[in-house]
Amino acid sequence: MQTDYPSWAEDLGHGIHAVDTGFHRDRFDAAYLMVQDGHAAFIDTGTNFAVPRLLGLLDALGLPRDAVTHVIPTHVHLDHAGGVGLLMRELPAATLWVHPRGARHMIDPSMLWQGALAVYGAEEMERSYGALVPVPAERVKTTSDHVVIELAGRPLVVADTPGHARHHHCLWDEETRGWFTGDTFGLSYREFDTARGAWIMPTSTPVQFEPELLRHSIERLLARDPACMYLTHFSRVRDVRRLGSLLLALLDGMVAIGRAAPSGPTRHEAMKDAMLALFGTSLAAHGCPIDSAGLRALLEMDIELNAQGMAIWLDRSLG
């Protein structure tokens, strides 16, 4: 059944479609569909609740479910990979490609669930993620650095990109000279677009944030001289050189905040306040007119997660 092209998807050209998964708020979390000569790949999936949209886009494009040959989460954080198992059940011809450090969590998601439970709590887990569906081991392939995944002859080159998480890889699409960056190239919300273009910030979500590795991974992505980046949060950005410089400067700012933060029970709030000030100052220089209450509302969740992830990194590097 062919349906109209949905309002929550965007055709980016060259067979690439961004799906707004609807997670958390509009224009927060994207999944991508790449179509090449009647074959298709999903890159990131969003959560279980995104699966109807992912399947709905296939319907709108007139693609049968067995046209999807690859599902490739950038890493196994649940806003990127929580829906993988449920989606794989609907796609009989698909192989799951995952970083070797993430594969076991897709085959048996119980540890992933427990880890996320510790960060988000039980109520939020039920409401935002739903039960995680395991993927049969025989449908899972692991990637390695420089491996090429082919979609009907179109190459997607894998780069191992630790720093945000050890289980993170990015994918290079030569045709558009773009990286599918997951969370490695940070977060860029469209609410912060101004006449100067997009704004971007790093994400240090628990529990594997390692700033030195993240800097190295970002520099590695930039070394390809990309024309664009396909971010999960949210969608495609261009002007990559400027955004890369901004991202690295803000990463340095976050590290400085972590190193300067008081130890003890006041550290968490102190880091959150300092990050809000850092990002607010950067956004003001970017010409963003949103006031501090508006910024707090848009960035609250990311700043909370960033502070938690920075604390784990600080405790590990001190201990």
Ligand SMILES: [Zn+2]
């Ligand atoms: Zn992540």
